[in-house]
Amino acid sequence: xxxxxxxxxxxxxxxxxxxVLVALLWLSRWLGDxxxxxxxxxxxxxxIPPTGDARVKIPVRFYVVAVxxxxxxxxAAFLFTWAVAYWELGVQGVIxxxxxxxxxxxxxxxxxxxxxLSWSPDRKIKDL
Numbered sequence: 001x002x003x004x005x006x007x008x009x010x011x012x013x014x015x016x017x018x019x020v021l022v023a024l025l026w027l028s029r030w031l032g033d034x035x036x037x038x039x040x041x042x043x044x045x046x047x048i049p050p051t052g053d054a055r056v057k058i059p060v061r062f063y064v065v066a067v068x069x070x071x072x073x074x075x076a077a078f079l080f081t082w083a084v085a086y087w088e089l090g091v092q093g094v095i096x097x098x099x100x101x102x103x104x105x106x107x108x109x110x111x112x113x114x115x116x117l118s119w120s121p122d123r124k125i126k127d128l
Contacts, residue, residue, distance in 0.1 A: 064116040068108075077105055 082089070082097045088095075111117060 061116070061119070064111070068111060068116065071107070072104070075100075 078100065079097065082093060086093065
């Protein structure tokens with residue numbers, strides 16, 4: 001029964017936050033006066049009227065580089081934790097980390113050969 005008390009306190013706090021949120025939204029709607037005007041409804045960017053479509057096609061190479069960055073960022077987090085536990089892991093840890101790094105290097109080599117790291121517009125990304 002005693003373990004339910006912290007959960008009940010968190011639930012009560014969540015309800016209190018929800019109540020305050022709803023009360024503030026209702027109060028701002030009740031006190032504020034919304035008067036739609038043509039000028040206020042127009043999009044605005046630095047004082048220049050917008051021209052053209054806001055939806056621009058983004059090349060696939062940006063997504064490839066972004067995913068590559070995420071993969072190697074997560075890889076760095078794994079290697080940092082491995083480095084902290086280096087002495088406890090012993091030879092098995094070194095072998096495991098080596099296999100991990102080799103697999104990542106093979107993936108990087110594959111991406112490089114396919115042109116995923118090329119920023120030049122004349123070279124297309126081959127089917128991955």
